[in-house]
Amino acid sequence: MKKALSVLNQLEKSRIIERYAIGGAMAATFYVEPFTTFDLDVFVIVPQTPSAMFFSLSSVYEALHAMGYSDEKECVLIEGIPVQFLPAYNPLLEEALAQAQDLLYEDVPTRVLLSEHLAAVAVQTGRAKDRMRVQMFLDAGVLDLAKLNGILLKYGLEEKWKQWTGSFQ
Amino acid sequence: MEAMDRQFSVKEAGTAYAKEGHRKALRTLSYPEKVKVVVELQRIAAPVLRARGRAVKVWDLA
Numbered sequence: 224m225k226k227a228l229s230v231l232n233q234l235e236k237s238r239i240i241e242r243y244a245i246g247g248a249m250a251a252t253f254y255v256e257p258f259t260t261f262d263l264d265v266f267v268i269v270p271q272t273p274s275a276m277f278f279s280l281s282s283v284y285e286a287l288h289a290m291g292y293s294d295e296k297e298c299v300l301i302e303g304i305p306v307q308f309l310p311a312y313n314p315l316l317e318e319a320l321a322q323a324q325d326l327l328y329e330d331v332p333t334r335v336l337l338s339e340h341l342a343a344v345a346v347q348t349g350r351a352k353d354r355m356r357v358q359m360f361l362d363a364g365v366l367d368l369a370k371l372n373g374i375l376l377k378y379g380l381e382e383k384w385k386q387w388t389g390s391f392q
Numbered sequence: 393m394e395a396m397d398r399q400f401s402v403k404e405a406g407t408a409y410a411k412e413g414h415r416k417a418l419r420t421l422s423y424p425e426k427v428k429v430v431v432e433l434q435r436i437a438a439p440v441l442r443a444r445g446r447a448v449k450v451w452d453l454a
Contacts, residue, residue, distance in 0.1 A: 253426070
C-alpha cells in the first residue's frame with residue numbers, strides 16, 4: 224500500500240495527474256471499521272486538452288505501463304495492489320477531490336475524500352452497497368450533518384437522502 | 393419460561409454489546425492497521441469468491 228501510494232504521488236509530481244484522492248471502500252475504511260474490498264479506488268483529475276470531448280485516463284495508463292505495471296481487469300496492479308482510476312467526472316467529485324483530506328500513511332503523504340463527500344457520492348451513485356456504506360457512516364457517527372446537508376442541497380441530493388435515511392429507521 | 397427468556401435476552405444483549413465494542417475498537421485503529429485487517433478479510437473471502445467464479449487478488453503489502 225505504501226509503495227502504491229508513493230507511485231500515485233510520483234504521478235502527481237510528474238503532472239501525469241493533477242490531483243488524486245482515495246475514494247470508495249478504502250476511503251470509507253479510513254472513517255469506519257475495516258470491511259472487505261479488493262480494489263483501491265482512486266479519483267483523479269487529469270490534465271486535459273481544451274478540445275477533449277471526454278475524460279481520458281490513457282496518459283495515466285501509459286505512464287504506469289512504462290513503469291512496468293500491468294492491467295488487471297479494470298485496474299492497474301501497482302506494487303501488489305489493484306488500483307482503479309476514476310476520473311472526477313462531475314462537479315460533486317471535483318469538489319470532493321479539491322477538499323480531500325491530507326494524511327500520512329506511515330510516512331507517505333496521501334489524501335482521502337471527506338466522509339461527507341463519500342456519503343454524498345454514495346447517494347448520487349445509489350447502489351445497494353452505497354446505501355450500506357451510508358448506514359455505516361451514520362452508525363459510526365462520522366458525518367458532520369450540517370456540512371453534509373450543505374453538500375446534498377448544492378447537488379440536489381437531499382430528497383434521495385431523506386428517502387434513504389427514512390428507510391433506515 | 394419467563395426467566396429463560398430474560399436470560400437469553402441478556403445474553404443476546406451482551407453479544408450485541410461485545411460486537412459493537414469490537415466494531416468501535418476497529419474504528420479506532422490507525423489507517424495502516426485497518427488496511428492490514430482489510431487484507432486479512434480478503435484472505436478469508438477470496439477462496440469463497442473464487443469458488444463462485446470471481447477472480448480476486450489478495451493484496452500484497454510486503
